[in-house]
Amino acid sequence: MPQVERDGIAERSCLERTRNESRRQQVLQGATQCFCRHGFHNASMAEIAKSAGMSVGHIYHYFESKEAIIIAIVESQQQEVLALLDQVERSPGSLADALLAEAARGVDGCMDVASTALMLEVLAEAARNPKVAEVVQASDLVLRRRMREVLTRAMGRADPASVPGIEDRIESLFTLFQGIPVRAIRNPELDRERMVRIVHDTIRWILREPA
Structure with a gap:
């Protein structure tokens, strides 16, 4: 040819x-x-x-099927978070500063009602549908693994095992960001600036060195 x-x-x-x-x-x-x-x-x-x-x-x-669509949505959301973490790692300066700089944008995304509605629909379907649950849980595993790498480097370590309480730190961060959308629906008066401050304080706590 x-x-x-x-x-x-x-x-x-x-x-x-x-x-x-x-x-x-x-x-x-x-x-x-x-x-x-x-x-x-x-x-x-x-x-x-x-x-x-x-x-x-x-x-x-x-x-x-609609199930295939919702699975694709989960995978798309995963790629968005991974791309954000890649961007954080490419940022000039320290990773800690980069994480703090992205906090406000993260809060804005979490307080978006449409995004929250979609998240709740995905989780509700995962609670009923084992196939969707498997994809959601696999995605969470990927994101936790990636966040483990980012936090380890942000704390100046080479090995995640050398970071005391690394899993607790990851869960604290994910719980915070995944909980904000629910609070934004339950409390429509939730103050954005206060949430940004809370997220900043939490990130600093997560990156602290143990006493």
């Missing part, structure tokens, strides 16, 4: 993958809107298709 023809096939294949990924993201955005508005079980594929701007048949080309 001539090189020009091979290059043409490779280019078309790349374009097709890009187009497919764009379509998948279009479905996920439409599904997210429907899940937040109607809940997972009340959102029909027809409504998701309408929100995504495509036919139901076209959606099934990318996702075999």
Whole structure:
């Protein structure tokens, strides 16, 4: 096969993958809107298709079920957090300062009602559906592993085992950020600046050296 023809096939294949990924993201955005508005079980594929701007048949080309869509949402959220942690590690200065600098943005995301509604729908489905629960728990394992690496380096250590209470520190941080969305719904008067201050104090506590 001539090189020009091979290059043409490779280019078309790349374009097709890009187009497919764009379509998948279009479905996920439409599904997210429907899940937040109607809940997972009340959102029909027809409504998701309408929100995504495509036919139901076209959606099934990318996702075999609503369950597959919610699993893809979990995986997408995982990639967002991993990308954020990568960005933190690339930041100039200390990792501790970078974590503190990202705290405000983290609080803003946690206090977004739409994001919280989606999180609660995912967790509710995980409580009922073993397959979704497996994906959620596997994702949590990946994020805890990555956070373990970040915190270890932020404290100037080479080995996580050398950080006293490393697992407690990780759970404290995750519990804080995963609890803010619930508080924001239960208490709509929750003050953003106070939450940022609490998060800053907690991060400093997590990064403290033991007495």
